[in-house]
Amino acid sequence: EIVLTQSPGTLSLSPGERATLSCRASQSVSSSYLVWYQQKPGQAPRLLIYSASSRATGIPDRFSGSGSGTDFTLTISRLEPEDFAVYYCQHYDTSRLTFGGGTKVEIK
Amino acid sequence: QVQLRESGPGLVKPSETLSLTCTVSGDSINTYYWSWIRQPPGKGLEWLGYVFNSGSANHNPSLKRRVSISIDTSLNQFSLYLTSVTAADTAVYYCARTNWNYYYFDYWGQGTLVTVSS
Numbered sequence: 356e357i358v359l360t361q362s363p364g365t366l367s368l369s370p371g372e373r374a375t376l377s378c379r380a381s382q383s384v385s386s387s388y389l390v391w392y393q394q395k396p397g398q399a400p401r402l403l404i405y406s407a408s409s410r411a412t413g414i415p416d417r418f419s420g421s422g423s424g425t426d427f428t429l430t431i432s433r434l435e436p437e438d439f440a441v442y443y444c445q446h447y448d449t450s451r452l453t454f455g456g457g458t459k460v461e462i463k
Numbered sequence: 464q465v466q467l468r469e470s471g472p473g474l475v476k477p478s479e480t481l482s483l484t485c486t487v488s489g490d491s492i493n494t495y496y497w498s499w500i501r502q503p504p505g506k507g508l509e510w511l512g513y514v515f516n517s518g519s520a521n522h523n524p525s526l527k528r529r530v531s532i533s534i535d536t537s538l539n540q541f542s543l544y545l546t547s548v549t550a551a552d553t554a555v556y557y558c559a560r561t562n563w564n565y566y567y568f569d570y571w572g573q574g575t576l577v578t579v580s581s
């Protein structure tokens with residue numbers, strides 16, 4: 356079973372700053388199946404990035420994904436007020452889908 | 464516009480079976496996979512399983528065979544059944560459309576809170 360570990364647990368930043376979120380897999384995984392979501396309180400998650408680096412429809416270009424093997428990164432180039440939320444990574448492998456524990460991006 | 468809506472009881476007694484239905488509009492349920500995901504209060508996301516239009520399903524093995532998912536293509540609905548529930552199954556349950564090439568969830572229902580309590 357692949358385990359996804361997200362770090363840090365909480366990221367305290369100011370609007371306009373750059374956010375770098377990490378998702379580490381317990382073993383090498385296919386980047387084709389690495390996905391990122393954003394979740395705000397009381398809402399369903401929203402798809403941001405799929406296949407490690409492809410932005411979903413309507414996602415602003417300040418969001419970018421990168422990585423391969425065991426280490427993946429979600430970068431928000433300049434935080435907007437609406438970007439403060441919890442972010443999850445997710446992976447698919449051998450008929451099983453797994454989520455990371457999440458990173459909360461909060462206003463400093 | 465694809466929309467998903469969960470429906471079902473908000474309160475289930477321990478040891479009973481949790482049953483939820485997701486109604487899909489704006490898309491045919493004959494395309495894509497269709498998943499259930501849950502989120503205990505204040506915690507992270509857990510994938511429960513997905514179903515194909517054929518009725519074949521794939522479930523999270525960590526749930527030890529307590530989960531089953533069925534589909535009714537004539538009604539554009541799919542359903543979740545979780546047996547022998549305990550308080551640990553209290554969560555917001557989401558249904559979601561699942562891309563079968565990249566296995567991501569692109570459309571979600573708003574979620575429904577199910578509480579397990581006597």
